[in-house]
Amino acid sequence: MRIHTLAVEQSLASLNTAAAGLSASEAARRLAEYGPNQFEEARQQHLLLRFGREFTHFFAIILWVGAGLSFTAEHFDPxxxxxxxxxxxxxxxxxNGIFSFWQEYKAERAVAALRQLLPQKVKVLRDAEIVEVVASDLxxxxxxxxxxxxxxAADCRLTEAFGLRVNQSTVTGESLAQTRNTxxxxxxxxLHARNTVLAGTSVVSGQARAVVYATGKHTEFGRIAQLTQTAGETSSPLQREIxxxxxxxxGLATAMGVVLFLVGxxxxxxxxxxxxxxxxxIVANVPEGLLPTVTLSLAMATQRMAKRHALVRHLPAVEALGSTTVICSDKTGTLTENRMSVHQLWIGGAFMPRADLATRAHVVSDHRQLFVNAALCHNLKDVGEEGRQVLRGDPMEIALVDLxxxxxxDLGAHRRVDEIPFDTDRKRMSVLCETPQGRMLYxxxxxxxxxxxxxxxQFDAGLAPxxxxxxxxxxxxxxDxxxxxLRVLAFAHRTxxxxxxxxxxxxxxxGLIGLEDPPRAEVPEAIARCAAAGIRIIMVTGDHPRTALAIARQIGLVRSERxxxxxxxxxxxxxxxxxxxxLDAPEILFARVAAEQKMRIVEVLKKKGEIVAVTGDGVNDAPAL
Incomplete structure (x- = not known):
């Protein structure tokens, strides 16, 4: 039975637990049975084996044979x-072997330093008391x-939720914070159930209690990690060509040697x-200079890419990137900035771009209550960070407060006195404030x-029924x-x-305010340059199809009507x-896709003879990467 389809009481009963949590002894027993809440990393080759591999690939063997023949000739004819x-x-x-190994070893160390994605401590109910345990003990x-x-820290089914919103972009690719209920x-x-929270995601706002139903490799995060580890290594076009x-x-050197021996x-x-x-x-025909030439060329390319903050783990990947025919790109955080900003307003009965507000002072003055509402109606926290005050919470609310x-x-005379919190049934929140105009509800x-x-x-001409x-x-x-x-929110007020x-x-x-995760400024030019180079770009995202298509049109990835x-x-x-x-369609994009589906798209493109590059910054992009 899938736990997200059950009621709260049934969910707890299915896991043989209660709202007060497990006893310490039962938790210890389950930890011994299910193992720690950790992901098992695929077994890595021993460092010495990886070092030795740099001296035993096919071209290196040819050079070893050439060296052996040279010493043999010197022995018999000094x-x-x-x-x-x-x-x-x-x-x-x-x-060449030492240099190649050192380059890849440095990259591996840099990647290893980035692998801290789950929290270290978690608050949990044990024996009906709140205790703090390390995440691996869940x-x-x-x-x-x-x-x-x-x-x-683990996949959980919510049992209580109060205004809970979570950022799932790392796992599902959705750019907006998602509301959660019980x-x-x-x-x-x-992945898309509204009563679950998944390992590797973060809480944007609200509070909740939840029962853990999957840990370690059994979580969605762990399943994606396993897909990543089980994806076999493939040789690059350069490796295949060498x-x-x-x-x-x-073959030619040996054939020439044999022919000339027979002629003699x-x-x-x-x-x-x-x-x-x-x-x-035979020795004269061995191109001993080819190997260091290729290695040094690739190493120089990796250094140039490192200056642009691109980390290359394997040297041949540099040339493979240059041979790319298709790029599969995630949207959130890759083509877009992974932050929310106000893009458009419907105010006074007409649309207005955010940028026009600066030159329309009379509009701002006539509709000031809309902007006061945006500034005051929120659940953000003002925290000190590096000597300055910053807002922490839902990125969408941060964008509204900034606007x-x-x-x-100046809103110094406005003071919040009460709040009607957001919940998923009402789909709205309100705050009660003392203002110079009296008590106001926003x-x-x-x-x-x-x-x-x-x-x-409120229209430009005044109030209307x-x-x-x-x-x-x-x-x-x-x-529209x-x-x-755009993500659209309505704003209202009363005395x-x-x-x-x-x-x-x-x-x-x-009025209405529309927000978006804006495209990165450099993306349209990059897409145009790729198109000019004959490289096809396919958007593969976990976000909503309508959002994906709108962004694709903005950045020039999609131009046709359908x-x-x-x-x-x-x-x-x-x-x-x-x-x-x-995939033969001239313009195609994929939306609401899971991690394994992204990997499947890449595999099918490779079967079509394409050389595929993948870009993305989420856990759900890892298997395809």
Whole structure:
């Protein structure tokens, strides 16, 4: 039974636990049975074996043979300089092997330093008391306490939730913080269930209690890690070409040596002289300078890339990057900045870009209550960091507060006195504030829920009743903004007279604000340069299809009216042949795809003969990478 489909009581019962958590003795027993909450890393080759591999690849073997033949010739015919040639070849092999190993070893150490993704300590209920344990000691059935700023250490099913929102971009690729509740979910996968929190994600706002149902390699995070470790190493185009050249050189050199030996025999020359001559011909045809030339060229390229903050783990990957024909790119944090910003407003009955507010002072003044609302209605924390105050919490709220403070001016006389917190049923939150104009209620949330409490709307000409025509205009504006990939929030307010209840009724709708995760400034030019170089770019993201398509149009990745958009559910039903044919589309992007599906897309592209590069910054990108 999938735990996210069960009610809270059933979920606890299915794990033989209770809301008060496990006893210390039962937790110890389960830890011995299920093992620590850690990911088993794939067994690495011993350092000496990896070092030795640099001296035993095919081309190095050819050079070893060439050196051996040189020493053999010198032994039987001294004074011909063959010993110096042999020493030079051995020197080339040793220097090249040490240099290649050192380059890759440095990169491996740098990667190892980045592998701290899970929290070290977790608050958990043991024997009905709150204790702090190391994350590796969590077991299925533990009840953990979660609050704003926490990183999740294991896959959990929520049992209590108060305004909880989580950032799942590292695991699912979704750019927006996702609300969470305790209701049973009908989703097929726990990845998108609204009552689960997953290992490797973080809490943006709110508090919760949750029961652990998967630890270590059994979590979604661990499953992705296993996919990453089990993906076999493949040779690069350069490695395949050098192997082919090595076989060709070895065959030609040997053939020439044999032919000339036979010619000498036919001419009646002494067999031993023929043998030494043949050995000399074979050694002369071994390109001992090729190996250090290739290695030094690749090493110089890795140094140039390091200056641009690109870490190359394996030297041949540099040349493979230059041979790329297709780039599969994640969206969140790769093509976009992975931060929220205000892009557009619907204010006074018309759309207005964020950038135009600076030159429209009268609009800002007439609609000041909208900006005061954006500045005050939030759950952010103002914390000290490196000698300055910074906001911590939901990136979307940070963007709104920045806008509100910039436009509303001094709000020192405004003081929050109460709050109606956000919850997933109401889909809105409100704050009650003392202001110079009296006590005010400021509300923000999803348009359909805020509308239910509004009686009038603020236009440029003044207040107007919220009649069916106005509602139709608002809903149409929301659809237009959402189709552009924006996250749309409605803002409303009301005066609360002394002694009156601060309920969310009889409010004035002030306007709509649309937010986005903006594309990186350099991305459109990079896409144009790739297109000019004949490199195809395919967006492969875990985010919503509408958001993915909107960003693709903004950055110039999609230009046609009807590109092919395939979501994870459709991809799951496609055969390898159907996927191969679908990838022939001139413009195609994938949305709502999981980690294993990203890897599948890469594998199918490789079967089509493409040389594939993958870019991404999330855990869900690791298997494809």
């Amino acid at each position: 004074g011909q300089g063959m010993a110096r040639l042999g020493v030079a070849i051995v020197g080339v092999i040793i220097i 077991v299925p059935g533990d009840v953990v306490l979660i609050e704003e700023g926490d990183f999740i 209701e049973p979910s009908g989703e097929e996968s726990p 192997a082919r050249l090595s076989r060709l050189v070895a 025999q036919a001419m009646g020359l002494p067999p031993w002289e023929n043998m030494l001559f043949a050995i000399g011909i 509100g403070r910039a436009m509303a001016g 509300c923000k949330g999803a348009l359909e829920t805020v509308l239910a409490g509004c009686r009038q709307i 919220l009649d069916p025509a106005a509602r139709t205009r608002l809903l149409a504006a929301q659809d 903004m959402a189709s552009a990939g 609360v007279p002394e002694g009156q209840a601060a309920d969310e009724q009889g409010m004035t709708l002030a 590109p092919v958009v395939i979501n994870g559910g459709q991809l799951r039903l496609m055969s390898p042949t159907q996927l191969q044919l679908a």
